[in-house]
Each structure stands twice: as structure tokens, then as C-alpha cells.
Amino acid sequence: MTQSPAYWLAQWKESHHLTEWLSQNSKQPLVYNAIIVVTDGQALWHINGHKQRIGAGSLLAVEKNSAIRIENQGTLDFAGCLIYFDTYDTNDHSPFDWQAKNPKGYQTLQVADAAMAALRLSLHESVKQLSQSEIIRQQAIVYDLLRLFYQTDDTASLLPAQRLQKSVLFIQEHYNENITREQLAAIAGISKWHYSRKFTELYGKSPSDFLTDYRIFRAQEALLTTSALSQDISRQVGFEDAHYFSRRFKAVVGVSPKHYAATLHRRNLCFTSASHAEIAIALGIRPDSVVVASSIMPAYQHELFKSEQIALLAMPQYVLNVEDIRRRSPHLIIGENLSEPSKQGLRAIAPVLTGLPHDLYALIRYLGKLLQRGSEAAHLIHTLQNKTEHVKNHIHPRLPEHATALYLRVESFGYRYLGELSSSVSKLLYQELGFAMPPQLQGDKRGFHSCTLDQLLAVNPAFLFVEQRTMEYFSSDDSMKKLKDSTQWHALDAVKNQRVCYVDTGLWINNCSAFGKPIILDKIEQFIASTQQAAQ
Numbered sequence: 001m002t003q004s005p006a007y008w009l010a011q012w013k014e015s016h017h018l019t020e021w022l023s024q025n026s027k028q029p030l031v032y033n034a035i036i037v038v039t040d041g042q043a044l045w046h047i048n049g050h051k052q053r054i055g056a057g058s059l060l061a062v063e064k065n066s067a068i069r070i071e072n073q074g075t076l077d078f079a080g081c082l083i084y085f086d087t088y089d090t091n092d093h094s095p096f097d098w099q100a101k102n103p104k105g106y107q108t109l110q111v112a113d114a115a116m117a118a119l120r121l122s123l124h125e126s127v128k129q130l131s132q133s134e135i136i137r138q139q140a141i142v143y144d145l146l147r148l149f150y151q152t153d154d155t156a157s158l159l160p161a162q163r164l165q166k167s168v169l170f171i172q173e174h175y176n177e178n179i180t181r182e183q184l185a186a187i188a189g190i191s192k193w194h195y196s197r198k199f200t201e202l203y204g205k206s207p208s209d210f211l212t213d214y215r216i217f218r219a220q221e222a223l224l225t226t227s228a229l230s231q232d233i234s235r236q237v238g239f240e241d242a243h244y245f246s247r248r249f250k251a252v253v254g255v256s257p258k259h260y261a262a263t264l265h266r267r268n269l270c271f272t273s274a275s276h277a278e279i280a281i282a283l284g285i286r287p288d289s290v291v292v293a294s295s296i297m298p299a300y301q302h303e304l305f306k307s308e309q310i311a312l313l314a315m316p317q318y319v320l321n322v323e324d325i326r327r328r329s330p331h332l333i334i335g336e337n338l339s340e341p342s343k344q345g346l347r348a349i350a351p352v353l354t355g356l357p358h359d360l361y362a363l364i365r366y367l368g369k370l371l372q373r374g375s376e377a378a379h380l381i382h383t384l385q386n387k388t389e390h391v392k393n394h395i396h397p398r399l400p401e402h403a404t405a406l407y408l409r410v411e412s413f414g415y416r417y418l419g420e421l422s423s424s425v426s427k428l429l430y431q432e433l434g435f436a437m438p439p440q441l442q443g444d445k446r447g448f449h450s451c452t453l454d455q456l457l458a459v460n461p462a463f464l465f466v467e468q469r470t471m472e473y474f475s476s477d478d479s480m481k482k483l484k485d486s487t488q489w490h491a492l493d494a495v496k497n498q499r500v501c502y503v504d505t506g507l508w509i510n511n512c513s514a515f516g517k518p519i520i521l522d523k524i525e526q527f528i529a530s531t532q533q534a535a536q
Contacts, residue, residue, distance in 0.1 A: 005089040005096060012135070012142045015123075017413060018080035020450045022070065029065045032084035033098045035145050036060040039120045040318075041078030042337055045070055048105040056318060057116045057339040061149050062106040063099060078447060081123040085142050107149050110340045116318065120473055163188040164202055167195070168210075172344055175214050176238040181207055210348075215239065216252045220332070220351035223260055224370065230257040265371045270313075270330035272320065272338065274301055275513035276356070279364055281308055282380050282514035283373040289328045293317045296470045296506035304515060317472045322346060360384075360424040360513065384517055388432045391521045395528040396434065405435035406461035407503075409448060410483060412474045415456065416448035417441065424512035425520065433524065435463065457488040463501070463531075464494035470505040501527040 013032050042055035046069040047062065054060070062068075087098040100107045111119065122141060167184040184207055185195035199207050215237040222233045234245035249257050268288040271277040274297065277290040281304065289311040292301075296317070305312055313324045322345035325333065333352045335343070346352045353370075357363045361381050368377025407418035407426060420430045420437050422445070429435045438459035441449075468480050483489055494500050501523070507516055 005091065007090040008096065008098075009088045009090055010098075010142050010146055011086045011088065012139045013084035013086055015084070015138065016082045017450070018082050019078065019416075019448070021082045022068075029067050030062060030084075031064070032086060033064045034060075034062045034066075035083040035085065035142065036062060036080060037083070037119065037123055037145070038078075038080040039116065039123065040080065043070065043078050050104050050106075052106075052108065054108075055337065055339055057111045057341065058108060059111050059145065059148060060106055060108050061100060061146065064097060066105050083138075083142060083145070085146075101149075109148060111148070112341055116339075120318065160190075160198060161202060163190065164195075164199055167199070167207075168203075168348065169344070171207075171211055171214060172347065175211060175218065176236060178238075179211060211238075212248060213252060214348065216249055217347060217351045219245070219249060219257065220253065220260060221353065223257055224264075224351070224353060233257070261370075262372060264332065265373070267331035268329065270325055270328055270333045270350075271335075272325075272333065273336040274305075275511045275516065276334055276336065276363070276367070277310070278304070278511065278513040278515050279367050279380075280371065283364075283368055283371060283376045285371050285373065286310065288330060289313055289325070291315055291320065291325070293472075295472050296504075296510060298504070298507045298511060298516065298519075300515060300519060301506075301511060320346075322349070325349060358423075359427070360517070364514070380514060384514070387518050387521055388428070391525045392433050394525055398528050398532045399435075400462055402436055403463060404438045404459075404461045405429055405463040405465065406438060406441070406456075406459065407465045407467065408451065408456065410466065410468045410476045410480050412469075412471065412476045412479060414479060415451045415453070415483065417451045417456075419445045419447055419449060421445040422447055423509065424517070425508050428512060428517070428520065429465070453483070453486050453488040457491055460493055462493060462497075463499045464492065465501045465503050465508075467503045467505055467508060497531070499531045 018036065018038070036054075036059070038054050038056055038058040038060075040056055042053070045052050045054060046067075047060075048066050052060075085098075087096055088094065089096050099105075167188045170184065170187050171179060181192050181196060184199075185192040188195055190198070196207060199210070203210055205213070218237045219233050222228060222236065223230070226233075228236070230246065231242040234242045237245075239245035239248070246256060249260075253260055255263055265285050269280065269285070270289045270291075271280065271287050272291045274290055274292050277287050278301070280287050286308050287310055290305060291313045292305075293316065294314045302312075311328060313321070313328070315321050315324065320338070320342040322342060325346065326349050330350045333346050333350050334356070335346065335352055335354045336356065338346065338352075338354055343352065343354070357366050361384075364377045364381055368374045368380075407429065409416045409418065418426045420426055420442070430437055438461050440459050469476050489495055503523070508520060512520055
């Protein structure tokens with residue numbers, strides 16, 4: 001490996017929306033060094049042959065000529081920015097090949113949610129058309145991001161709380177091993193007596209109790225997600241004696257490991273997804289609390305949670321305030337698309353379940369089984385299916401033969417369309433109600449895909465569902481105005497025949513769930529009826 005010069009400069013080259021770049025270049029090596037910022041969603045990549053799971057808040061610095069292969073397209077809203085940069089030796093101003101700090105050819109780190117919120121806004125602006133001031137600003141962004149990879153990790157320079165946090169991270173990574181107070185104090189860089197006192201002051205429990213609780217939380221997760229025996233789980237989480245594990249489990253949880261799963265419906269549940277909380281309510285379970293983004297929360301949902309007397313933990317989009325959740329003292333946290341820092345924080349509070357099914361009916365069955373509400377889950381699915389079939393039978397005689405439809409999202413940076421199998425609402429349109437995706441787009445089944453105005457006119461759908469995306473950090477008003485002022489828009493059959501349905505982000509994309517789906521179905525039924533009246 002060639003040694004990098006002691007002093008060097010980085011020069012910004014160009015920026016790309018990550019989804020657009022991947023669709024065009026995913027099989028090609030990087031032509032420059034790159035910084036990749038993931039602002040939305042999750043995905044699984046292979047970078048230079050190494051498997052790398054990335055998600056919202058992930059930051060990667062990748063060497064030139066690196067190969068990126070996508071193993072999993074990821075979640076619906078996977079998005080971000082790719083920034084190319086060159087490097088130069090300050091001594092003779094000659095270019096040189098920047099190298100990562102490890103032989104993998106790339107480095108990763110995780111940006112905290114609050115910092116990512118500000119970064120998301122900055123990156124959104126950075127891909128606009130360039131003036132001299134914009135170029136300077138993008139150059140500053142490159143340095144700000146690179147600086148994060150070169151920050152020193154000197155324990156002596158850390159604040160006391162940061163030192164203790166280092167020891168907590170060690171516990172979380174090695175909880176199933178034998179851990180001593182001396183080890184933890186050494187990691188924090190303070191004496192073991194001072195360490196115990198400061199730890200208890202900050203976390204409200206001693207280091208040994210924190211470790212025991214953390215192990216019990218992981219055991220609870222295993223009991224809910226695997227078929228492993230209690231004695232095997234006890235060893236997996238760091239208890240050498242299965243009988244001692246059972247006693248400590250009962251002391252912390254209130255019941256034995258054997259009876260734990262059957263008590264979930266009586267416990268304080270916190271949902272980080274409002275659509276998941278909807279399902280719990282429909283199954284007869286009242287969550288204690290639910291995380292909501294007030295700016296995109298549908299009115300029906302607010303009234304639903306209010307009537308059920310559920311604590312609403314209002315947070316900005318893409319920001320999860322762990323302390324707000326901690327104050328509710330949840331017994332179980334059911335989460336969705338959590339960043340690694342958020343997941344680490346939550347796992348110190350309670351057991352955390354993630355990775356739930358994305359398909360609505362599979363999710364209902366999963367939660368029904370988890371919460372001992374199997375028959376209620378079957379009834380809910382039957383009710384939703386009957387409602388869907390009713391609407392399908394009502395609208396089909398009113399549709400043109402082989403009617404095509406497109407779900408178009410208007411973003412601050414342009415336009416994207418929804419793949420056929422991307423979400424509950426896309427499956428509703430294309431599978432359950434029988435709309436057809438325009439033939440030119442039928443291969444793109446998952447996620448949102450970039451769409452120019454010329455491409456929109458070329459596919460020319462008979463029906464158009466238009467979502468002007470709601471975001472707290474930037475506006476899509478300019479893109480919507482550009483769309484409606486364009487010649488392509490006015491040439492669309494859907495526009496000329498008054499077959500455009502305007503939908504909102506909070507309901508259609510985020511909450512096609514137990515209570516939201518029937519509302520969407522009613523909207524579609526009313527929309528199709530109105531198009532028939534307009535044609536008469």
C-alpha cells in the first residue's frame with residue numbers, strides 16, 4: 001500500500017443522487033474517490049468483495065476503482081448522495097491516489113440522527129445547478145465529511161460522559177463474554193471506584209446491573225424471535241448457569257422465561273412506526289406509546305391514538321429521540337428501519353424487535369402471533385380483503401380495458417415513480433385492484449425510480465396518482481410547479497381526461513395499514529367515480 005503524503009488537499013469533482021447513480025453505474029468501478037452519504041432507507045451492498053449493510057446515517061469514504069455490487073435493493077425510500085473528489089499532494093500539487101485507513105478500500109461511520117437531519121438539507125442543496133458560490137460550498141461539504149473520518153479517538157480528550165459511553169459500547173459488543181469492572185474502567189480511562197460512581201450517576205444503575213439488564217433484554221428478544229431453549233439462550237447472552245439466568249430473568253421481567261412470550265399483550269409496548277401501532281390497536285392491543293412525525297401524521301391517525309389514550313412521542317422526520325422513549329419505560333420496543341446509533345441507544349432501554357415483514361398481511365399475522373391475537377389477525381385480514389374486493393368489483397366496470405396507472409412522487413430534486421412491488425400501496429394498485437404498470441416500466445418492481453418529464457410522457461399512463469412529498473427539511477413546491485407548467489404534463493392522457501389523483505405522503509406511503517388502507521380504498525373508489533362523471 002502506497003503511503004499517502006503527510007499534507008494533502010481534496011477537490012470536489014461532482015455530486016450525484018445515489019439512486020440515479022446506482023441505476024446507471026452499479027456494475028462499474030468508481031471513477032474517482034467517493035464519499036457516499038445514505039440519507040434514507042437501508043440496503044445491503046458488496047464493496048470490494050466485503051458485505052456491508054448500510055442505512056440512513058451511514059457515511060462511507062471509498063477509494064477510486066472500488067467495485068460496488070448491490071445484493072439487496074433495500075427499503076422503499078433508499079436514497080442518498082454520492083460525492084466524487086480528487087486528492088493532491090500540497091508539496092508539489094501533484095495528484096495521488098487517496099487510500100482508506102484499512103485494506104478493504106473503504107471506511108464507514110455512522111452519523112447521529114440530529115446531525116444527519118442537517119446534513120440531508122445541505123446535500124439536497126448541493127446537487128442543484130452550480131454557481132461559483134455553490135462550488136465553494138460543495139468544496140466545504142467535502143472537507144466537513146472527510147474530517148469526520150480523521151477525527152482522533154483519544155480517550156484523554158473526551159468528556160466524562162463520552163468516556164462512559166465508550167465502556168457502554170464495549171458492553172453492547174461483548175455482553176456475552178466475561179466482563180469485569182476493571183476492564184470497563186480501563187476503557188473509560190478512569191479508576192474503577194470513580195468509574196462505578198460516575199456510571200451509576202449517569203445511567204441510574206451500577207455497571208453490573210446495566211450488564212445484567214442488557215443480557216436479559218437480549219434474552220427476551222431471542223425468546224420472541226427464535227425457537228431456542230431457555231438454557232441455550234442463557235449461554236448465548238452470557239450466563240453460565242441456566243438456573244441463575246432464570247432467577248435473574250424473573251427478577252427483571254416479572255415472569256419466568258417459559259411464560260414471558262404469553263404476557264406481551266399486558267406489557268408497555270412502544271412502537272417507532274405509527275402504521276405498526278395501528279395494527280396493534282386493530283388486534284385489541286393498546287400500545288403505551290408511539291413515535292410520530294407530526295408533519296406527516298394523517299388526521300384520522302391522530303384521532304385514533306388520542307381516543308386510545310396512547311402517548312404520542314412527536315419527533316422530527318428521520319430523528320429518533322432515545323431519551324423521550326426512555327422516559328416511557330417501555331417493556332418492549334417494536335421498531336422499523338432504525339439507524340445503528342438509535343438501535344444501540346434503544347437496546348440499552350428494553351428489548352428491541354426489528355426486521356418485521358414489509359407485506360401488510362404478513363405483518364398482521366406476525367404481530368397477531370407475537371401478541372397472542374391470532375384469531376383477531378385472521379379476522380382483520382379477512383375484513384381488509386373483503387373491502388379491497390368490494391372496491392375492485394365496483395371500479396373495474398368503469399375502467400378502460402388494460403388501464404395503466406403510475407404512482408408519481410414529486411421530490412424537491414425531481415420525480416420518481418413507484419415500482420410494482422415496492423410497498424403496500426403499490427401492491428394494492430397493481431396486484432389487488434388490477435391496475436397495470438405501463439409496459440415500459442414493468443421490469444422495475446421495487447423502490448422508487450427516477451423519472452424525467454420526457455419519460456413520463458413516453459409511458460403516458462391512463463391514470464396518474466401524484467404525491468407531492470412532504471418533508472420537514474425542504475420543499476417540493478418548485479418541482480410541482482415545474483411539472484404542472486411543462487408541455488409534457490399537458491400532453492398526458494391522464495391530465496387531458498381528468499384522471500389525476502393527488503395523494504399525500506403521510507397516508508399513502510407511510511400508513512397503508514389497518515385503518516389507513518380502507519381510507520385509501522375509499523379515495524380510489526371516489527376518484528374512479530369522478531373520472532367517469534367527467535367523461536360523460
